[in-house]
Amino acid sequence: MVIDGLPAKFVLGKDSEPPLKSFKEAMPYTQSLLTKGRAVGYHAKAASPTVTMPHLKAMVSVQLLKVGWKLVMHGDDTWLKLFPGMFSRHDGVSSFFVKDTVQVDQNVLDIWLMNVVALTGLWSHLILHYLGLDHVGHLGGRNSMLMAPKLGEVDELIKTIDLNSLPTNNHDQGRTLLERPQDSDGLP
Incomplete structure (x- = not known):
């Protein structure tokens, strides 16, 4: 799960300071995962300028395909342009319609709810790339x-995915990485 534009300091704080109260209150489920030790947060640093494509290159390797993994991607169509023919199933949305802060994420969630859960076991690596928060930051x-x-x-996206897929996904015995690369200013 990639949540484009989510600064780590909104969730984890920065320089030994906790996140702002308003940010913590906006993400109670995520905060509870961290508090209970069900999630681990970290700050990853990237040099500016930051854009989505280099982050994608850093997070994924075509080696997964070479070892026989079936890859599925829903979200930012940059993945499809960067890795043509790599995904056995995919649905890309345009990252350039930045005024859309809602539907771009809802489409990814709807597709996941309708198809991916039912197809568990038919994929080895699932990429869900949400763009709405990044669009809010740019706007x-x-x-x-x-x-x-x-x-x-x-x-709520994190909660939905956590409650509906992780406990039932025997493929990885519940070990899942939800990742957001962090740059120095927090916005790609």
């Missing part, structure tokens, strides 16, 4: 009035 910045509600939506 209004971190202090946008849309930020806290969008963080709440992201928290």
Whole structure:
């Protein structure tokens, strides 16, 4: 799961300071996963300028395909342009319609709910790339009035995926990595 545009400091804080209260309150489920030790948070650093494509290159290797893994991707169509023919199933959405802060994520969630859960076992590596938070950041910045509600939506996405797939996915015995590369300013 890639949540494009989610600064680690919104979830983990920064320099020994906790995240702002409004950000913690916007993501109660995610915070509970961290508190209970069901999730581990970390800060990863990347040099500027940051854009999505180099992060994707850093997170995935075509070696997965060479060892016989079946790859499925839903979300940012940059994956399809970067790795043509790599995915056995895919549904890409455009990352350039930045005014869409809701439907772009809802499409990924809907496709996942309708298809991917039913297809568990037919894939080895699943990529879900959500763009809405990144679009909020580009439209209004971190202090946008849309930020806290969008963080709440992201928290619900994490909760939905956590409660509906991880306990039933025997393929990885419950070991799953949800990752967001972090750059120095938090926004790609």
